[in-house]
Amino acid sequence: MRETSQLPAPGSGAFVFTAQEIRELDADLARRDLLELTMEHAGARVAEVIHARFPTGPVLALAGGGANGGDTFVAARHLHALGREVYVLAQGTRHELAGRMRRRLEGLCPIELLTEERLCAGLSKTRVVLDGLLGTGFVPPLREELTQWIRRINEAGKTVVSLDLPTGLPSDTAGDGSDAERVRADLTLALVGFKPGLLFSEVGEVQVLDLGVPPALLERHAHASCITPEEVRALLPRRVRGAHKGTAGRVYVLGGRPGYTGAPSLTAYGALRAGSGLVALYSRAELPRHPVESMAHRIEDWNALTALPRPDAVALGMGLGEDSVPVARRVLSWKVPVVLDADALQSELRGAGHDAVVWTPHPGEAARLLGIGTGDITRDPFAAARALQLAYGGTVVLKGGPSVIATPGALRVCLAGNPGMATGGSGDVLSGVIAALLGAGLSAPEAAIAGVYLHAAAGDRAYARLGYGLIASDIAHEVAPAWHVLHQASSEIL
Ligand SMILES: NC(=O)C1=CN([C@@H]2O[C@H](COP(=O)(O)OP(=O)(O)OC[C@H]3O[C@@H](n4cnc5c(N)ncnc54)[C@H](OP(=O)(O)O)[C@@H]3O)[C@@H](O)[C@H]2O)[C@@H](O)CC1
Ligand SMILES: Nc1ncnc2c1ncn2[C@@H]1O[C@H](COP(=O)(O)OP(=O)(O)O)[C@@H](O)[C@H]1O
Ligand SMILES: [K+]
Structure with missing residues (x-):
């Protein structure tokens, strides 16, 4: 059963998007040359919320190979600018925008290739984990290495903030109730709106971040909307x-x-x-x-x-x-x-x-x-x-x-x-x-x-x-x- 504290205040007039609708929204934003700005905005808002909610201690940022990882590079850059100690472990990326965001971070704070050994070392030193491994681009089933990493993250007992979705949670459907194969997030910062998986699964607290996307675009691509x-x-x-x-x-x-x-x-x-x-x-x-x-x-x-x-x-x-x-x-x-x-x-x-x-x-x-x-x-x-x-x-x-x-x-x-x-x-x-x-x-x-x-x-x-x-x-x-x-x-x- 869902705990009362898990969903935001019922005043939220937020929208709900499936992974496909996010892809369509992103394509629309890209046509208007707004996608990079939106990713920048996403990372900045994530950093702002983390800094406000968890103001002290090092942050371990985990960046996957897609745009979820791209957002994480941006968040790490903003956290660094806020004076936070940030350590980034990243998978390789072929995603053009994410690669650009990675280059903008390099030189400011350490970025290392994500391995199990480095993950364990990083987890032992951190206060907050930023989970930017997988977002709406996750196509089940999880690859083996991800399963191991998720287990390590969940066992570490640190404060976990997931970016957009807890890694391993399907975007469009309720999770199957098993925590083994997804990150147990304390807080999920959902970009532009809920994903169905966040509404129908046990996921901890969810906060929707407004990324400054024009409301008409949100409405055009949304799956559903919340009653106000x-x-x-x-x-x-x-x-x-x-x-x-x-x-x-x-x-x-x-x-x-x-x-x-x-x-x-x-x-x-x-x-x-x-x-x-x-x-x-x-x-x-x-x-x-x-x-x-x-x-x-x-x-x-x-x-x-x-x-x-x-x-x-x-x-x-x-x-x-x-x-x-x-x-x-x-x-x-x-x-x-x-x-x-x-x-x-x-x-x-x-x-x-x-x-x-x-x-x-x-x-x-x-x-x-x-x-x-x-x-x-x-x-x-x-x-x-x-x-x-x-x-x-x-x-x-x-x-x-x-x-x-x-x-x-x-x-x-x-x-x-x-x-x-x-x-x-x-x-x-x-x-x-x-x-x-x-x-x-x-x-x-x-x-x-x-x-x-x-x-x-x-x-x-x-x-x-x-x-x-x-x-x-x-x-x-x-x-x-x-x-x-x-x-x-x-x-x-x-
Ligand atoms: N408008 C918005 O809301 C905006 C949303 N934005 C962000 O975009 C995100 C979506 O980004 P995305 O489409 O690039 O996908 P993402 O979640 O990073 O995953 C792709 C990576 O996962 C991997 N992978 C896939 N399946 C896997 C598996 N089973 N097991 C293991 N790995 C697997 C896949 O690997 P590959 O198949 O390429 O080898 C690839 O590396 C969204 O969540 C939000 O954060 C913002 O940037 C801007 C505006
Ligand atoms: N976890 C929950 N969160 C929010 N609403 C709930 C929850 N569990 C039950 N409800 C609400 O309580 C009502 C239960 O309806 P129903 O299952 O038909 O009960 P009954 O048949 O006993 O009258 C529904 O309106 C449902 O939305
Ligand atoms: K994530």
Whole structure:
């Protein structure tokens, strides 16, 4: 599970790039004669951060044969200029720009060929290791010598700062969880944006460095972008002075069966705390713990739904069991906005959805919907979310730490949230939050983006108060203050 401290503050509007997208961005920068400047900027920023965070002691800089090594030569030059003792061990390079950066360093501080013996000697004398061996150009599997060096670095117990990616971590997919074949970094300084591998693997702290690349270029080449509090704040529905409960959104929650009565109640709490004017629960079971502010109806036969007035939004599937597919088909025919969750996430519903549907699978449910293994989902959540959206339509929320959203036009990721939220029922609360936002008039992509962020921000508030002992209803209750803070905050304090 991801530690709360690992990702940057959720305010970060950072982008995410795959290795191929970085190659395309670099080619674009090169055409504009900006690539060398960008590498210079990268090295300067890395040196600045290292000097600020670890102000004393020698630095051992390890430079590989590609541009990751080139950045490292630049960082070493800037650290030297800051008066730091720097020792550089480098592989040979055929990379033109990296070679130029190496020549600019030669004569200022020692550069020696990287061998295991020199690495061990260097590690014994240093305070900080700058890992610039492999970045986005890493093509697995690791060559044998790299495996040995990584082992030495990890065994030395020094502070390790990785440049762009911890060496050995694949750029585009989650690492396999084994630490043996990648550098265990204390801090990774990611250039221009996250790489998917940094979001979905256990990698320590990550800081994204702005390299002064024009935002339009970043946007053009990016794979995904992080949800910002500012955009969520702008999306949150505002009530007019004359609002009444009927205009604030009427949500139906269809779920539960004998023995499974908690889930729809948690969804109702989520919807109420996210501002629904009226929440009605329909279930074939008695729902003993539902919020008293909601209306719970036990129904014998789902055909009774036909006689009900159409709501503004529906959340469907939590604890509903095998009734889910026929009930979902009926509700989808109403063409009102719907959140499909839990038992309603079935492949029989492929083709039955519409634009105003939000599908909210966790990786197990996503695997069921796509007919592949859960490992295939968690290895590349962006690809999985996109594949689900293409297959099922609407908007897809692939839950996890972090959650990913695929809308018809974009991939988004939510940096808020924490492992304390890995507790039964927290996904049920999310369905209620999204349904409330749909009921208040947000589109499916908007409700998914704002709902996932609000739910995660509520989870962070609950974690701050309760730590890993937080339970799903705590998240539901924190949705209200999370919303309120966001609603009231001026943009300066977001
Ligand atoms: N816009 C940006 O963000 C900017 C990004 N920039 C930087 O560019 C970096 C990407 O640079 P890159 O493409 O040169 O690749 P990089 O990571 O240095 O690796 C290549 C080296 O690795 C080697 N190698 C490969 N596989 C291997 C294996 N399995 N086992 C062992 N070795 C292996 C390969 O060896 P070869 O195959 O050539 O023998 C070659 O020597 C990126 O991470 C960032 O730091 C900045 O400079 C400027 C702007
Ligand atoms: N490590 C984590 N970091 C961030 N969010 C998490 C983490 N673990 C779980 N969550 C969030 O908690 C919720 C869990 O949902 P789900 O697995 O459907 O739970 P349940 O089925 O018990 O309701 C999702 O919104 C997910 O994003
Ligand atoms: K690296």
